[in-house]
Amino acid sequence: MEATVTTDSKEKVWSGGGVKPLGASYGKMMMWFFIVSDALTFSGFLVAYGFSRYKFIETWPIADEVFTHFPFLHGVDAPMYYVALMTFILIFSSVTMVLAVDAGHQLKKNKVIWYMLLTIIGGLIFVGSQAWEWKNFISGEYGAVELKSGRILQFVDASTGERVALADFAKEIEEDRTTQQSNQGVWYMSETSLPSYSLEEIKTGFESHENIVVRTEMLNEHGEKTVLSRAESAERLGQATTVVEGANLVRNEYGSRLFADFFFFITGFHGFHVFSGVVINIIIFINIVLGTYERRKSYEMVEKVGLYWHFVDLVWVFVFTFFYLV
Amino acid sequence: MAHAHESNIKRIWVVFGILSVITIVEVILGIIKPESLMVSVLGMKLLNWIFIILTLVKAYYIAWAFMHLEGEKGSFRWSIVLPLLILIPYLAFILLVEGNYIHDIYSEGYISWDF
Structure with a gap:
C-alpha cells in the first residue's frame, strides 16, 4: 500500500516523494493538520x-428555558431532548462513516456505498x-421588553410562576402606525x-392584568431568574423602550445580547x-459509485473525508456541552 | 497492495455504545440537575465538571477509535494531540480568569448595569 494516489497507468502522482514521515501518507497528514488548526479556531x-x-x-440566559421545542409536540416543554437527538444522529452518522472506512480497507465496494449513503443522510x-x-x-x-440599559424584562404569572407570552395579556389599541417602507419614506428610509x-x-x-409580574435577567442563588413584585414590576416597566420578539444579532428576548450572537456564530x-x-x-460517494477507488485499489480518500466528518x-460534542449543558 | 486489514467492526459498535451511554447520562443529569451536584468545586459547579470530563471522555473515544489515532505512530499521534492539549487549556485559563476579573469590576465597581 505504497502510493496514496495512483492512476490507471500505475504511475505515482504524488505520495510525498515516496517517503512517509511519521508513517502517514501526505493527504492524511495534511487532513490531520487542517483539523488541528480548525480545532483551534x-x-x-x-x-x-x-x-x-x-x-x-449572573445574568446569562438559561439554555433549558430557551431550547424547549420538539417537532410535532406543540406547547410541550421538552428541554434539550431535540438537541440530544441531534447529537445521536451525528454520532450515528460517524459510526456509519467509520464502518465505510472499515469496509474500504477490505475493498468491499457495495458496503462502502451503503455506509456512505447512510452517512450523507444522517448529515x-x-x-x-x-x-x-x-x-x-x-x-x-x-x-x-427591553429597558433603557439594554436589559430584558420577561413576563410571568405571579401565582404559577409560568412564563406569559405578550399575546396573552397585551391589549389591542387601534393605531395607524405601519411599517415604514423605502418607497414611502423620505430619502428611501425603511425599518x-x-x-x-x-x-x-x-x-x-x-x-x-393583576397577576402579571416581570422577571429580570438576574439569577438568584438557586440559579433561577429573579421575579419582581407587582409594584417593582410596574416601576421597571416604566423604563421600557422596545418590544423584543425572537432573536436577531442586535437584541433577543432571551436575555443577554451576546447569547444570541454566540449562538448564531458558533x-x-x-x-x-x-x-x-x-x-x-x-x-466521494459519486467517486465510489463510479469505481474510482476500486481501480486505485485504495479507499484512502474515504478515510480522509472520514477524518473530517x-x-x-x-466539535458538536463540545458545542453541545458548552451551549446546552453547562 | 492492500495488506490484510483485520475488521474493527466489533470495536466500532462497542465505542458507539459507550458514546451513547455517556450522552444519555449527560442529558439525564442536565434535565434533573441533582441538588447534591450543585456544590462549587474549584470555582465551578461539580455538575459542570462532570459534564466537561464526560465530554473529554467522548472526545477521546472519537479521536482514538473513530479517527483511528490509536493505530497511528506515536510521534504522529502526539504531534496532533499535544498542541491542542497545551494551547486550548492555556487560552481557556487566560480568558476565563480575565472574564471573571471583568465581572468583579462590574459588580464591585461604581458601574450600574440595571437601570
Whole structure:
C-alpha cells in the first residue's frame, strides 16, 4: 500500500516523494493538520463564549428555558431532548462513516456505498434539524421588553410562576402606525417589521392584568431568574423602550445580547462545516459509485473525508456541552 | 497492495455504545440537575465538571477509535494531540480568569448595569 494516489497507468502522482514521515501518507497528514488548526479556531470561539459568560455570569440566559421545542409536540416543554437527538444522529452518522472506512480497507465496494449513503443522510438530517432550531430561536416564543440599559424584562404569572407570552395579556389599541417602507419614506428610509404589540399596548395590558409580574435577567442563588413584585414590576416597566420578539444579532428576548450572537456564530459555523462535509461526502460517494477507488485499489480518500466528518462530530460534542449543558 | 486489514467492526459498535451511554447520562443529569451536584468545586459547579470530563471522555473515544489515532505512530499521534492539549487549556485559563476579573469590576465597581 505504497502510493496514496495512483492512476490507471500505475504511475505515482504524488505520495510525498515516496517517503512517509511519521508513517502517514501526505493527504492524511495534511487532513490531520487542517483539523488541528480548525480545532483551534473552534476552541477560540468556545473560549470567547466562556469569556463573555464569565463576564455576565449572573445574568446569562438559561439554555433549558430557551431550547424547549420538539417537532410535532406543540406547547410541550421538552428541554434539550431535540438537541440530544441531534447529537445521536451525528454520532450515528460517524459510526456509519467509520464502518465505510472499515469496509474500504477490505475493498468491499457495495458496503462502502451503503455506509456512505447512510452517512450523507444522517448529515442532512442534522443540518435540517439545526435549521429548525434556528427558526425557533429567531421567531421566539414569549416576547419581552427591553429597558433603557439594554436589559430584558420577561413576563410571568405571579401565582404559577409560568412564563406569559405578550399575546396573552397585551391589549389591542387601534393605531395607524405601519411599517415604514423605502418607497414611502423620505430619502428611501425603511425599518424592519414592527413587533406585533406596541409598548403602549403591553403597558395597558399589564395594568389590567393583576397577576402579571416581570422577571429580570438576574439569577438568584438557586440559579433561577429573579421575579419582581407587582409594584417593582410596574416601576421597571416604566423604563421600557422596545418590544423584543425572537432573536436577531442586535437584541433577543432571551436575555443577554451576546447569547444570541454566540449562538448564531458558533452553531452557524459548525452547521456550515456539516454542510460542507455533506457536499464533500457526496463527491466521494459519486467517486465510489463510479469505481474510482476500486481501480486505485485504495479507499484512502474515504478515510480522509472520514477524518473530517468525525472532526465535525467531535466539535458538536463540545458545542453541545458548552451551549446546552453547562 | 492492500495488506490484510483485520475488521474493527466489533470495536466500532462497542465505542458507539459507550458514546451513547455517556450522552444519555449527560442529558439525564442536565434535565434533573441533582441538588447534591450543585456544590462549587474549584470555582465551578461539580455538575459542570462532570459534564466537561464526560465530554473529554467522548472526545477521546472519537479521536482514538473513530479517527483511528490509536493505530497511528506515536510521534504522529502526539504531534496532533499535544498542541491542542497545551494551547486550548492555556487560552481557556487566560480568558476565563480575565472574564471573571471583568465581572468583579462590574459588580464591585461604581458601574450600574440595571437601570
